[in-house]
Amino acid sequence: MDIIIKVSIVIPVYNVEKYLEECIESAIKQSLNDIEIICINDGSTDSSLEILKKYEKKYSNIIVISQENKGLSASRNVGIRKAKGKYIYFLDSDDFIDTNSMELCYKECEKYNLDMVTFDAICFLDKDYVGNDINEDYDRRDLLPKYMLTGEEFYVVSNKSGGYKAPVWLNFYNTEFIRKNKLFFVEGIYHEDEIHTCHCLLKAKKIKYIDKFNISISKDECMKMFDYIKIMVTKRIDEDNQLDVLVVKRFFDLLKSKKIYFRTKIDILKQSACNLIRVLICCNYRAKLYEGCTTKKEIYETI
Numbered sequence: 001m002d003i004i005i006k007v008s009i010v011i012p013v014y015n016v017e018k019y020l021e022e023c024i025e026s027a028i029k030q031s032l033n034d035i036e037i038i039c040i041n042d043g044s045t046d047s048s049l050e051i052l053k054k055y056e057k058k059y060s061n062i063i064v065i066s067q068e069n070k071g072l073s074a075s076r077n078v079g080i081r082k083a084k085g086k087y088i089y090f091l092d093s094d095d096f097i098d099t100n101s102m103e104l105c106y107k108e109c110e111k112y113n114l115d116m117v118t119f120d121a122i123c124f125l126d127k128d129y130v131g132n133d134i135n136e137d138y139d140r141r142d143l144l145p146k147y148m149l150t151g152e153e154f155y156v157v158s159n160k161s162g163g164y165k166a167p168v169w170l171n172f173y174n175t176e177f178i179r180k181n182k183l184f185f186v187e188g189i190y191h192e193d194e195i196h197t198c199h200c201l202l203k204a205k206k207i208k209y210i211d212k213f214n215i216s217i218s219k220d221e222c223m224k225m226f227d228y229i230k231i232m233v234t235k236r237i238d239e240d241n242q243l244d245v246l247v248v249k250r251f252f253d254l255l256k257s258k259k260i261y262f263r264t265k266i267d268i269l270k271q272s273a274c275n276l277i278r279v280l281i282c283c284n285y286r287a288k289l290y291e292g293c294t295t296k297k298e299i300y301e302t303i
Contacts (some may be wrong), residue, residue: 001006003034004030004034004086005032005034005035005036005084005085005086005124005186005254006034006035006081006085006086006087006102006106007032007034007085007086007087007088007089007105007106007188008035008036008038008081008082008083008084008085008087008088008175009035009036009037009038009088009089009091009102009119010028010038010040010076010079010080010088010089010090010091011023011027011037011038011040011077011079011091011092011093012038012040012042012072012075012076012079012090012092013039013041013042013048013049013093014041014042014043014044014048014072014075014093015044015045015048015207016037016044016048016093016260017044017046017047017048017051018094019094019095020048020051020052020093021051021094022096022211023091023092023094023095023096023217024037024039024051024052024055024062025096026096026098026099027091027097028055028059028062028101029099030097030099030100030101030103031100031103032102032103032106033101033269034036034053035061035085035102036061036062036063036083036084036085037059037061037062037063038063038064038065038079038082038083039052039055039056039062039063039064039067039093039272040073040075040076040078040079041064041065041066041067042067042070042071042072042074042143043068043069043070044068047092047251049066052064052154063233064160065078071187071188072185072192073185073186073187073188073189074185074186074187076090076187077184077185077187078166080175080178080179080184083087083175084174086174086175086176087106087109087172087173087174087175088172088174088178089102089105089166089169089172089173090171091119091133091169091214091215092217092222094217095169095215095216095217096215096216097214097215097216098212098213098214098216098299099217101119101212101214101300102172104210104214105117105119105172105214107130107209108170108174108208108210109152109174112148112206112208113302114153114174114206114207115151115171115172115173115174115177115200115203115204115205115206115207116171116172116177116200116201116204116206116207116208117172117207117208117210118144118165118171118207118208118209119155119170119172119173119209119210119212119214119215120138120139120140120141120170120211120212120213120214121167121169121170121197121213121214121215121216121217122213122216122217123138123216124216124217132228136191138165138170138213138217139213140158140163140165140209140211141211143161143186144157144158144161144163144209145157145209146164146208146209146210146211147208148206148207148208149207149208150204150205150206151202151204151205151206151207152201152202152206154201154207154209155201155202165197166191166193166194166197166198167193168193168196169214169215169217170215171197171200173200177182177203177204178200179253181200182202183196183199183200183203237249243300267280269283
């Protein structure tokens with residue numbers, strides 16, 4: 001008798017030998033049974049693949065897929081296509097999840113027939129990290145309602161309260177919802193979560209926030225990203241460093257298509273400035289939609 005897979009945990013892997021075992025162990029030790037763990041080795045050059053093969057040999061529910069380096073989005077898309085679980089969760093390979101996190105999300109989705117569940121995270125600082133500290137807060141217990149909403153309602157409410165967060169590792173999805181709506185990740189860009197989360201919310205009929213800290217994320221990763229942003233803010237657009245204005249345009253087109261752009265515009269500018277800056281500055285499609293715009297400020301004003 002075939003086992004019905006409840007949850008597929010998708011883990012893209014690229015040169016994370018330092019964190020990988022802790023990440024995989026957290027997925028293996030979940031209290032929920034009937035979970036598959038899909039690890040996509042994205043052309044790692046360290047010992048990540050050897051670590052993955054060791055776990056694949058030991059555990060029958062771990063699937064390892066290797067590919068040449070294509071990026072985080074492409075790896076997650078492989079996971080979406082391969083997943084057999086009713087639900088899917090995207091776990092970054094330098095993070096780890098609480099033992100009961102998948103069970104909690106699974107039961108909530110089953111109880112309310114949800115398309116998505118969203119929750120909170122705790123940042124942890126790597127002992128070897130040297131750099132500027134930041135206060136990246138994923139505690140939204142006082143910002144988000146605990147009752148069920150449509151995705152559009154959640155998007156508006158979360159932006160007004162300051163509780164909107166784009167990272168996909170804060171979300172747990174119904175796999176059929178993802179596939180039916182073709183909610184694949186845009187490949188070839190940085191910070192693809194900005195588009196994907198927005199798109200998912202605008203498609204979701206039922207979403208619920210759980211006021212639990214289900215995942216711990218590497219603050220080392222957060223701070224590296226913000227260090228990169230600080231550098232990029234000061235640069236102008238040139239042939240080697242063009243802003244991904246195509247992605248920015250898609251972001252706003254999604255909102256306008258659902259007629260919620262003008263309801264949320266002020267709140268986006270005030271409460272989600274960090275998310276927008278990530279898109280404006282860090283994404284890289286090598287495309288110019290707004291000719292004559294040579295600085296971040298000019299593109300921002302054009303939008």
